[in-house]
Amino acid sequence: MIGIAGAGAFGTALAVALAKGGREVRLWARDPQQIRLMHETGRNDHALPGVELPQNVSIRAEIGDICGGEALLLAMPMQALGGALDAWPQVGARQPLVACCKGVDLTTLRGPVAVIEARRPEAQAAILTGPSFAADIARGLPTALTLATSGKGEALQELLSTPTLRIYRTDDVIGAELGGALKNVVAIAAGTVIGAGLGDSARAALMTRGYAEMVRLAEALGARAETLAGLSGFGDLVLTCTSSQSRNFRFGVALGTGEAFDPRVTVEGVATARAVVELARGMGIDMPVTAMVNALALGKIALNDAIGQLMSRPLKQE
Known part of the structure; x- marks a missing residue:
């Protein structure tokens, strides 16, 4: 199981691509109304209009429900990342924590991986980044991304790769x-x-x-x-x-x-x-x-x- 924290456009697109690649995906959303609509329509029209969610994507309201799998993707704005981890003690080191955001933290002047490592030093922290639009990923258009981690990333690279999502690996975080x-x-x-x-x-x-x-x-x-x-x-x-x-x-x-x-x-x-x-x-x-x-x-x-x-x-x- 792959957990994704954040049902915005990019988090939803990754959920669709990974599910179509045969993975079980649990997608966490914060807004109860958004969750209700996704259950009713089978889509996330708020973020990605018209994109159908595969059957192996389940929508979750509790952050604990998406923890403990093979990886947890943190798909939220950069400036919200640290606060989210502070508010979620359930998110531990039982799975790699992969930032799916781009930016520099205004408080620490550090990047996403450093923000994760400061709060979960025992976890394998990584970042998934590169040239991609959510709509392209969700439509199954060929996309190549970079996975950066200072630890061994081969298993994580394999986990996140699909027929339409090609993942390259680097240790230059x-x-x-x-x-x-x-x-x-x-x-x-x-x-x-x-x-x-x-x-x-x-x-x-x-x-x-x-x-x-x-x-x-x-x-x-x-x-x-x-x-x-x-x-x-x-x-x-x-x-x-x-x-x-x-x-x-x-x-x-x-x-x-x-x-x-x-x-x-x-x-x-x-x-x-x-x-x-x-x-x-x-x-x-x-x-x-x-x-x-x-x-x-x-x-x-x-x-x-x-x-x-x-x-x-x-x-x-x-």
């Missing part, structure tokens, strides 16, 4: 975490460029310089550059900077056009930018794209001023 977190920040910047009408050439330049920032910070924190060149870094960056399915990209477009953005939609890159600006400042690392995104999201700088600052940076060798 920091690299995988930062790739998934920082690409959201760059995606906001890319969306801002498009929203402001600056064109695809400007977006390509922005993505390139943003990727350089990703590698710079990751290497300073002990990650390997080749990890950032893989699925969890470059692959995810390309996806989220070029598709309107990305919430971070859509948020950036709204910044660029000056339109309001739905406050109910989680945009992980906003909190990540805040955390990374603080982290980079403490390490003396220059991250102008991240700083621009943070200032724009907080309303501390006008769009034209932000663009002007980036374009007026000192000329140098690439």
